[in-house]
Amino acid sequence: MLIRSFRLGDYIYIKKIWQETGLEQTETESLDALAKQLAWDSELVLIAEDDEKAVGVIVGTIDGSRGYFYRLAVDPQYQGKGFGRKLVEALEKRFIEKGVSRIFIMVNQENTQVLPFYNAMGYEIKKYFTLSKKIEGNN
Ligand SMILES: CC(C)(COP(=O)(O)OP(=O)(O)OC[C@H]1O[C@@H](n2cnc3c(N)ncnc32)[C@H](O)[C@@H]1OP(=O)(O)O)[C@@H](O)C(=O)NCCC(=O)NCCS
Numbered sequence: 001m002l003i004r005s006f007r008l009g010d011y012i013y014i015k016k017i018w019q020e021t022g023l024e025q026t027e028t029e030s031l032d033a034l035a036k037q038l039a040w041d042s043e044l045v046l047i048a049e050d051d052e053k054a055v056g057v058i059v060g061t062i063d064g065s066r067g068y069f070y071r072l073a074v075d076p077q078y079q080g081k082g083f084g085r086k087l088v089e090a091l092e093k094r095f096i097e098k099g100v101s102r103i104f105i106m107v108n109q110e111n112t113q114v115l116p117f118y119n120a121m122g123y124e125i126k127k128y129f130t131l132s133k134k135i136e137g138n139n
Pocket residue numbers: 021023071072073074075078079080081082083084085086106107108111113114116117118120121
């Protein structure tokens with residue numbers, strides 16, 4: 001098992017993983033989010049590899065002392081083997097090196113099955129409302 005920074009050639013594999021785990025967005029949204037994040041800090045988009053195959057992904061971002069991550073996914077055939085933990089831990093390490101003091105994650109309310117994973121990783125549920133507004137014309 002290897003955790004490394006994202007490379008462009010990973011995109012087709014992680015797109016498939018996002019599809020298979022239900023995290024797929026539109027093609028433009030996925031590419032756009034990734035492109036922005038890679039331009040901002042490519043060290044915060046990490047890939048888990050097994051036998052040179054990309055089997056997991058996590059996308060992180062930093063705003064001041066706050067770290068955020070989203071689109072964490074592991075290929076269903078590789079779940080339960082520690083790849084998710086390794087991805088989160090590797091990103092946390094990079095966050096710490098960059099001065100992050102608290103990490104936030106947004107989880108879809110329907111995705112309750114992922115909560116035991118986050119509990120095992122030391123994350124607790126905070127009570128916030130998430131509000132959002134679409135800016136027309138921008139992806
Ligand atoms: C969430 C996800 C990334 C976890 O990846 P994974 O590789 O299967 O997780 P790991 O094998 O590293 O598990 C890490 C820990 O969480 C625990 N865990 C994982 N799933 C669990 C579950 N359903 N119930 C209880 N504990 C669970 C494991 O026991 C393990 O604990 P340990 O290290 O103390 O033994 C993976 O299930 C996934 O891709 N899910 C679909 C996409 C998704 O919902 N992503 C999150 C969006 S917010």
